[in-house]
Amino acid sequence: MHTKTLAELSLGLHKKTYSSVELTQFFLNRIDQHQALNSYITVTPELALAQAKAADQRLADGTADLLTGIPIAQKDIFCTQGVMTTCGSKMLANFNAPYNATVVDKFNLAGAVMLGKLNMDEFAMGSSNETSYFGAVKNPWNINSVPGGSSGGSAAAVSARLAVCATGTDTGGSIRQPAALCGITGLKPTYGRVSRYGMIAYASSLDQGGPMTRSAEDAAIMLQTMAGFDEKDSTSVDVPVPDYRAGLNKSLVGLKIGLPKEFFGEGLDENVAATLAAAIAEYRKLGAEVIDISMPNLKLAIPAYYVIAPAECSANLSRFDGVRYGYRCESPVDLTDLYTRSRGEGFGKEVKRRILMGTYALSTGYYDAYYLKAQKIRRLISEDFKAALATVDVIMGPVTPSTAFGIGEKMDDPIAMYLSDIYTIAINLAGLPAMSIPAGFVANMPVGLQLIGDYFAEVRLLNIAHQYQQVTDWHNFIPTGFE
């Protein structure tokens, strides 16, 4: 059953080929067998089986949705009432949220089954899933490699078939980069498309939740449930949710693909470049036209991002102070001691590094030089994309400069780690939707192709991804040991 896509399993459930309880138990067993991957922080077998039972009832009643009875897993950044929500941090290791994230409510309403909560970089800060308080996640394609981050647990679990699909969040590439490194499909929707309510904030103006799945069709099904206006989120956009599967089969003849020269220059591994070239060639065969474009301000995305994201996070994480919830240090002697030790002991190094950076960038005398400057650069980058997307339908490029690096390889060099986000973060600054789809392998490690669309063009992106997946089968490969 693990070789099947969400769409196929949904069909099986509706045809009563198997029950949701059977399917759920099957996945729970796989999770149990493959604990070594460390992709889950919390597994919820009792809840899952209860939900599966209820789903079977709905399937019998004929009130089932496409997701009813499908065993999924949530990134541990989405608040779940009654199930721990840790955000990969010691700070929240004991945190039992008294409410659900809007996204979680939506999956519950659809009748999806939650297998558990997935490992992640602490507070979504990281590109390797090594900053998790609950330990590094291993890449199913090579257990000595990282799965990427921050949604590393989600990518590893979907890749190893320990969940049919999973949620992720993407602030600077945290859905797309692990999806690429683990050989799955990941979609970061347009900023404001998926509610951020109950999704623990890293950088509020960049964070966006999205689906992580086997195929583009599965991503369309998941997004259908996740997307939509939420009155509890001021940044949620009130535009109608289209039928994401409706356009999947549209022909790509005449599709204009833009390839920014800045995406294919120095720093990109030549084998990865060759793999991407083959993928682009496939699109040509599907009738697409390829146009060279240039986005001169892309090179400034990393510095702008590493000012804006830490600045926002430095304030977002101030609420973790040991007073109302979360970790509190032992026997604080005074208020300052309560704050500094609770936060000092509760946060890991990468989180601290970013809080320090953000605090500095916002402090008196530096605000204009760093924060304001970064916001202006953000405008320039956004305008580069607008100009490009006025001439092409989709921008394509790499997701990562290379395939997955080794666990521990970049932990001592944060700057090198940040530079690996080079192809993904500009999209968050602009707020555009983008996908990573499996496009081949280099030395048995997956390579992702990035598709970037215009605002709210998810239907088009899914169509472009789906058509490619009709003529390739990179997305069907299963890592050795997980077949």
Place this chain on the structure above:
Amino acid sequence: MSLTADDVNKIAHLARLGIDKQDVAAYANDLSGMLDLMTRMSEVNTDDVEPMAHPMDQAQRLRTDIVTELNHREAFQAIAPQVEAGLYLVPKVIE
């Protein structure tokens, strides 16, 4: 641009962030590296560029003034480190 250990301690205090003494130098080094990366931003003239705070050019939506939240004190305080008589307790605040 490079930050000193003293700078790091000052920022850490502003952020009420306890950091181990032996790590201060490493943080200073990492932050200096990040700042070096950021100097690249000054390569571009942005004098006439409007800062961009949000990806979407939208206005704030306004909520109708009605009370929708009921009392959930028990549930909220069940996850609190220290409470008494309905209050959150902290070390003595001196004004």
Place this chain on the structure above:
Amino acid sequence: MEWETVIGLEVHAQLATRSKIFSGAATAYGAEPNTQACAVDLGLPGVLPVLNQEAVRMAVIFGMAIEAHIAPYSVFARKNYFYPDLPKGYQISQMDHPIVGVGHLDINIDGVIKRIGVTRAHLEEDAGKSLHEDFHGLTGIDLNRAGTPLLEIVSEPDMRNAKEAVAYMRKLHELVRYLGICDGNMQEGSFRCDANVSVRPKGQAEFGTRAEIKNINSFKFVEKAINHEVERQITLIESGGKVVQETRLYDSVKDETRSMRSKEEANDYRYFPDPDLLPVIIDEAFKAQIKADLPELPEAKKLRFKADYHLDEENIAILTATRALADYFEAVYKKSGCEAKLCANWITGDLSAALNKAGLEINASPINDERLSGLLVRISDNTISGKIAKQVFELLWQSTANADDIIAEQGLTQISDTGVIVAIIDKIIADNPNQVEQYRSGKDKMFAFFVGQVMKAMQGKANPAEVNKMLKERL
């Protein structure tokens, strides 16, 4: 040396919304601790703020009332600092783009009008409260107040003494209550102020170093705190010291200000636009709607009361102090059809005294405008005398009956029947020959004696004009 005082005030007015500025929790005062603090107010992980329309409307209405520029584009920013009554570690406030821009307020100092500039007014959220009663040496935190909408109104440093500061604060207090945007309850902290105070040698152009006195919550304390602070600064400078820029707390018990070191320590607030909130856009249609709903402002009302009712300054000042009292007066005037002066005198006199004694606001008056009107009608048409009217007023206060029923029931109708009055006068003349003699021999003062005797005999029910007339005839 002669010193000049320079004062600017930052007034915090809690807006009278039902729910909080960024959440749907109630704002009612006095609830059990933390029962009105929802997930958003508590700053739980993942929760988000959504702006209350009513808070925006109230800020705009205030801006219009002080003839200020209403910003078409305003931005919420995070003010970062750690304090246990501030759950998120930042306060959502406004910095670079406040909703209300430059405006002004005129104060009256001994008949001279002085214009005080208002620099800006911005929306922000209130913090919770720290309770310092001993919890085994710990402090208790109640977050019910956290997230209550505040309008911070910042004045120019235009005031030159404590009296002006008090006049300005009173004027603002009157205005926000008029507009119905703040209940003005100072004991409950709905209306409070910080005062920036400095001194400089008279004639010097540049300002001296200022101290900020925090959280003053009564008019009396504003005056005392400022006067105390001015004295402290002058004494300090004259003895060779220097004023340092700092935050000070006024201690009303000791009548002194003292330095608040705890607030001084970290004052790098690192303001930046709140990414959870979008810019507030106020368009012409929104403004037009508010303008249409704008109530008559105190100044306009005062002028109108003078022109329409010809009342004296004192009555006008009292009647227009609150919208409710002014409305009450106008209702009585309309319903009774009596002279404005009679209506005003009763409202500012007996009714206000009774309300004060009972500690009631006009809205809670046991005598509503309808019942007071009933009384005034009977005074006007001479059914009862002024003296009897006071008795009827007492009964109106204590019961729910109307004036006519009370008058009938107690037999208080004024007697104008000349036959009855003449009979009594004749009897009194007969019974008091000595006094008659004195009067007739030129002692005019004795007339009052006869009036008193007649009224006494008639239990006050005689029409005094008739009594006077007839006494003169018979004596």
